[in-house]
Amino acid sequence: MLKFPAPLLPGDLIAVPAPSSGVTGKHVARLELAIAHLRSRGYRVIEGGNLRSQHKDASAAASLRAEELRQFLHDPEVAAIIPPWGGELASEILELLDFQSLRQARPKWMLGYSDISTLLLPITLLAGWASAHGTNLMEMTPGNTDPLASGALAILEAPLGTPITQHASSLHQTHWQNFAANPQAGFKLTEPTAWKRLDGSPEPLLLRGRLIGGCLDTLASLAGTPFGKLPAFIEAHRQEGVILYLENAELSPPALVRTLLSLRRQGWFTGLAGLMFGRNAAPGNESAEHLSHTEALQSVCATLPCPVLYDMDIGHQPPQLTLINGALAEIRFAERAGTLTQTAGR
Numbered sequence: 001m002l003k004f005p006a007p008l009l010p011g012d013l014i015a016v017p018a019p020s021s022g023v024t025g026k027h028v029a030r031l032e033l034a035i036a037h038l039r040s041r042g043y044r045v046i047e048g049g050n051l052r053s054q055h056k057d058a059s060a061a062a063s064l065r066a067e068e069l070r071q072f073l074h075d076p077e078v079a080a081i082i083p084p085w086g087g088e089l090a091s092e093i094l095e096l097l098d099f100q101s102l103r104q105a106r107p108k109w110m111l112g113y114s115d116i117s118t119l120l121l122p123i124t125l126l127a128g129w130a131s132a133h134g135t136n137l138m139e140m141t142p143g144n145t146d147p148l149a150s151g152a153l154a155i156l157e158a159p160l161g162t163p164i165t166q167h168a169s170s171l172h173q174t175h176w177q178n179f180a181a182n183p184q185a186g187f188k189l190t191e192p193t194a195w196k197r198l199d200g201s202p203e204p205l206l207l208r209g210r211l212i213g214g215c216l217d218t219l220a221s222l223a224g225t226p227f228g229k230l231p232a233f234i235e236a237h238r239q240e241g242v243i244l245y246l247e248n249a250e251l252s253p254p255a256l257v258r259t260l261l262s263l264r265r266q267g268w269f270t271g272l273a274g275l276m277f278g279r280n281a282a283p284g285n286e287s288a289e290h291l292s293h294t295e296a297l298q299s300v301c302a303t304l305p306c307p308v309l310y311d312m313d314i315g316h317q318p319p320q321l322t323l324i325n326g327a328l329a330e331i332r333f334a335e336r337a338g339t340l341t342q343t344a345g346r
Contacts (some may be wrong), residue, residue: 002326004130004345005079005107008157010042012079015072016137017048020115021087022059023138024052026180031084033183034137038082041153048072051084058089066096069119073097079108080156085136086114091218094118094227099126109156111322112136113315114249117214122227124212124325130344132156133214133245133314134322138179143186148319155322160345168312168337169193169319172279187318194336198297198308204334205307207274209241211329211342215315216246220259223266231267241273243331245323247315250282253291260300272306274331278314309333 008014016035023031031052038045048068050060059065072078099122107129110120113136120131135152144150148169158164172193177185197205212233213219222228234242251259269275280293291299294310301308309331313321321340323329329342 001128002124002130003107003128004160004326005109007159008043008079008109008153011044013044013046013077014038014080014082015046015048015075015078016051016082016084017065017068017072018051018053018059019065019069019083019093019119020058020090021085022051022054023084024054027138028052029183030138030141030179033141034084037141046078058087058092062089062092062096066093069093070097073102073108074105076106081108081110082137083112083116085138086112086116086215088115090115090118091221094122099123102127102129111152111156113247113320114215115218118218118222120325121212121214121219121222125229125233126227130324130326132322132324134320135318139187139318141184141186143184146187146189146319148313148321149187152322155324158344161343163341163343165339165341166321167339168195172313172317172319174317189319193313194311195309195333195338196311196336197333198301198310202335204332205309206333207243207276207307207309207329207331209243209273209329210237211243211245211323211327212325213245213276213323214247215249216256216259217249217251219246220263223263223268231270234267234271238271240328242271243274243276243329244268244272245276245278245312245314247278248280248282248293249316252282253284253293253296256282256293256296257291257299260296264300269301269304269306272304274306275301275304275308276312276314276331277308277310278320279311279317281316
């Protein structure tokens, strides 16, 4: 049974740990701006002890990161956990967390994307808590006025059972601003957004089901392990339907084919009501001699019995939707755009 955290309220305590990468050097100014923004919205903030450190591609040793996150997950005063950003090595701490004990604890929101997906998926699949895939803390600054980014917290503040609708962006970015040089920088939204159907059809489409997913680069390593039992989740919610969403950060088209084939062979695409891919952030070679990103998707997913959408507002080319793992959702697609309406608490 899925458990949904209580809506965030002014005065709630938000924890900011670094279960993957920490924040150091010239990026600290950006971190402080983001934390100040949380406080300006009426929240109290507690920092993790590893937040402002980085060594060997992570904020601290795996044992220290796991213990810090474990304390925040079990602390009844903490209402939400929002790491600063992703990183590379969140997978190291999975065996050090007791997801079964969390099933008995009061759920709290955890928000993020990229390597934070490595934690969000098991939290939903094993602990039974709804979790939030979306804008990370380092993107939550006053200068980021895009509706999808600035509205992420509002979705976690909404009363349970209230349908919340988000609209496709009109523009997105392909290159990040330099946060170190300009801590107040917002997104550089220059490219027109166009949601697409993998079958090329211009016809409108409606998908219904429970959302689950995250960053393909990190989640693929969980398939076939105790932390990635997605086929069981799909089967448990077959009557409502399940919509899987994935986004590619760094996989080349051939690597993407291999990864998607592995997931398909392990049952991740069996019984889905729909499959959604975010905008591709990985560099590619668009020459005729090489696979394109779209061709990679088509080679594995074109024969799936469920509808497939791609180039959606998910992932490393912001802005992005806030997607609640476990929430019932409706995705309406028409004329290269669309809406996502989700209801947490049902």
